[in-house]
Amino acid sequence: MAGIYIHIPFCIKRCDYCDFYKTTNMSFKDEFLKILRKEITLNTQFISAEEINTIYFGGGTPSVLAPDEVKNILDLIFSHVKNIHKITEITFELNPDDATENYLNELKETGVNRLSIGIQSFDPVLLKTLNRRHDAVQALDVVWKARDAGFNNISIDLMYGLPGLSMEIWEQTVEKAIKLNVEHISAYHLTYEPGTVFYKKLQKGIFKEMPEDESLQQFKMMIEKLKKAGYEHYEISNFSLPGKRSVHNSNYWDGKKYIGLGPSAHSFDGKKRWWNVSDINSYLKGEFVENEEVLTGKDRYNELVMLKLRTMGGVQVEELKRVGDEYFNFFSFSVEKHILSGNVKYEDGRYFITEEGIFISDYLISELFYE
Numbered sequence: 001m002a003g004i005y006i007h008i009p010f011c012i013k014r015c016d017y018c019d020f021y022k023t024t025n026m027s028f029k030d031e032f033l034k035i036l037r038k039e040i041t042l043n044t045q046f047i048s049a050e051e052i053n054t055i056y057f058g059g060g061t062p063s064v065l066a067p068d069e070v071k072n073i074l075d076l077i078f079s080h081v082k083n084i085h086k087i088t089e090i091t092f093e094l095n096p097d098d099a100t101e102n103y104l105n106e107l108k109e110t111g112v113n114r115l116s117i118g119i120q121s122f123d124p125v126l127l128k129t130l131n132r133r134h135d136a137v138q139a140l141d142v143v144w145k146a147r148d149a150g151f152n153n154i155s156i157d158l159m160y161g162l163p164g165l166s167m168e169i170w171e172q173t174v175e176k177a178i179k180l181n182v183e184h185i186s187a188y189h190l191t192y193e194p195g196t197v198f199y200k201k202l203q204k205g206i207f208k209e210m211p212e213d214e215s216l217q218q219f220k221m222m223i224e225k226l227k228k229a230g231y232e233h234y235e236i237s238n239f240s241l242p243g244k245r246s247v248h249n250s251n252y253w254d255g256k257k258y259i260g261l262g263p264s265a266h267s268f269d270g271k272k273r274w275w276n277v278s279d280i281n282s283y284l285k286g287e288f289v290e291n292e293e294v295l296t297g298k299d300r301y302n303e304l305v306m307l308k309l310r311t312m313g314g315v316q317v318e319e320l321k322r323v324g325d326e327y328f329n330f331f332s333f334s335v336e337k338h339i340l341s342g343n344v345k346y347e348d349g350r351y352f353i354t355e356e357g358i359f360i361s362d363y364l365i366s367e368l369f370y371e
């Protein structure tokens with residue numbers, strides 16, 4: 001199975017924490033769509049040779065596209081895939097304030113069957129702090145509107161560890177998310193990325209990083225509440241109702257192949273990674289790929305550890321052995337002390353991080369890297 005990721009690099013307004021590649025110059029949109037079609041056509045070999053099972057529209061803001069523009073992109077892809085019936089998940093990232101009734105109804109007709117909605121917070125003050133386009137009412141309404149349009153697979157994004165996010169507000173946020181009864185929740189801790197407004201405010205002392213113990217409390221409370229509400233915590237930042245995991249992202253974590261289209265998008269064919277230019281002007285000139293790297297044994301081992309230990313399924317002995325005995329032996333030796341401390345467990349041929357270990361997963365994973 002393989003996936004297709006399409007990066008729509010437009011945002012009407014920049015969120016102050018975001019470092020994804022985007023431009024606010026919407027005048028490039030028509031030309032971008034033309035060049036994207038060209039890029040799809042150039043990749044027909046991959047699209048027609050692999051069993052494509054997921055398509056993901058990310059960004060940027062895919063919901064700046066009109067539904068007929070989405071449909072044109074999908075129809076072109078569909079015309080090249082080997083078996084259209086294997087495509088079970090087509091995800092579309094949606095901004096709450098783009099979600100009019102008409103828009104959602106028409107989007108449903110394009111073939112998109114999963115929404116990933118960038119809600120981030122239900123708190124009006126925090127939404128302003130983040131410089132999001134939508135308000136608190138739109139954050140709540142969007143899910144009901146999407147349901148009315150017939151979407152039955154909805155994911156929402158939330159953020160914690162934010163400046164000004166008290167435990168009380170975070171608790172209310174998680175409770176509101178549970179009441180919405182969405183199939184999937186992705187919850188990310190804020191990171192201050194260089195180049196963002198948030199990073200500058202941190203440097204100037206306007207913002208302070210949330211103390212680690214407070215972040216941890218917010219993380220723990222969320223896990224507890226979501227699990228109680230029936231969500232599976234299947235990856236460090238991802239929760240789903242049974243049977244509703246993100247297939248596209250699970251493919252990434254499982255090391256499956258994918259092709260990335262659009263500026264800054266990454267691709268992987270099982271051995272090699274390549275990535276597109278993060279520059280709309282170069283992209284529009286047809287200069288797609290910026291660089292590539294062939295993964296060494298060490299790279300493959302480190303990726304395996306990094307991606308699979310983030311998932312609750314963990315990493316299998318067989319997968320480690322496939323990279324090479326040298327790496328498997330290194331892992332077996334290095335993981336021992338973490339098993340003894342109860343942070344990693346070995347069961348049925350796989351190693352996984354335990355419920356206690358999840359709170360120090362970044363440290364555990366870095367400890368198991370092959371340097």
Ligand code: SF4
Binds near residue numbers: 010011013014060061
């Ligand atoms: S968070 Fe999303 S909507 Fe906001 S600037 Fe980044 S890509 Fe655009």
